[in-house]
Amino acid sequence: MSFKNILENWSAFRKDAEAGGHHKYDHRWGMAINLDVCTGCNACSTACYAENNLPVVGKERFEKGQAMHWMRIERFWDDADKQYPERGASYLPMMCQQCGAATCEPVCPVAATYHTPDGLNAQVYNRCIGSRYCSNNCPFRVRYFNFYSYYETWAEPLNQQLNPDISVRDKGVMEKCTFCVQRIRTANDKAKMENRSIADGEVQTACAQACPTGAIVFGDTMDPNSAVSKLWAKHEVKRGDYLSKKPKQHPEKRGYRIFEELNVDPSVMYLERVREEI
């Protein structure tokens, strides 16, 4: 291996990363987000706050970069948008991409973040010591650090709506989108109690459930018959293999994964927004 090769594709050293690396996967949860129908309404973000016990930090802390939103709507103005501002911005819901070869995992000094057998990038709060290496190594900037003990100052009636299926985090730990793991585990338990495997559509993340336009599709990308797998296949997006990727030929095939060139193998596919050229 030449040094050039290492620089170009250091991730090739990972053990069969495309096939799952050290993991034998039961499921690989994934998402498809259709940006064409996303209106940027923030319902997904709000649902995430309600589902995952996220604190509302307020304007001052937000400006300091201490926001705790696991899911944020990013706004973009490309050149055409600037020319025709009445068309509005482009929106992109951004959450943890649950990378197959996550950059946050190898840098954790205490292995508080690791890969689960169902393809999720887990964060174990009790093991986390708050070194924040993971956040600094995340190319998507989707890891959020608890700078304060929000559970102590949770506004009075709202503490009654905390979700008991997920921990309320204390200060000093990192947290991020979990693909609503509590829902996945509940569905998994239910399926196992009935001696079957999880059916497609049985698990819905809070954001997918709340999206008024149905832009977010969640499911198992290992199951070829799931809605999300069909979307991935339709738009010719597949895991790994980024070097042999050809430029998109067909305008109908709008699928892409963010920072695919970093070869972190994200589990979220975005469908490009279609805009008429004026």
Add this chain to the structure above:
Amino acid sequence: MFYKHVCKLVLPPVLMFVSMLLMSGAPARAELAAPPGVTPPVGTYAGADVAQPIEFPHDIHVNVNKINCMYCHTYARRSKVAGIPPTSKCMGCHKMIATDKPRIQKLTEYFEKRESPKWKKVHDVPDFVHFSHERHVKKFVFDADLPVENVEQVCGLCHGEIKAMTVAKKNKPLTMGFCQRCHEANGGPGDCWKCHK
């Protein structure tokens, strides 16, 4: 003189040794048998007494009346928590049975006031631990074809010998090591995010 010394110095250690031998040979109480094919989790814990509003006698209900654990803790096979029975379930029997006993009279008082006794939780794991009773009951009882009347063996893996107690006391550590060693021995999941999330 010599006899006195023997009594003072030699006899007590000898007696202690003999009694230790006897005790190790025949323990005071036979341990609850583990269900067949299950490696029981290792560890004991000396839990403090928990003051309950009514001293519910588990020993009488299990040993004398032979009531199954899941008759009262009916949610164990259906949900994450085993559940405390509603007072109406107690009254289903105790309208007629043992109505002269002070504990039952206290219970009847609660029932007539339409209040439930404020039972204190004995086996409590922290909020960041998600333990599911139904999955464990299914694995060790229904999938293992264990006769349901022997379910106390499965409950006893984590709760100890409740039938030897009046008010339940915590006598297993219920720590992560305790859980994890049992998971390793019996093929449970080893994924952090199964229990912590």
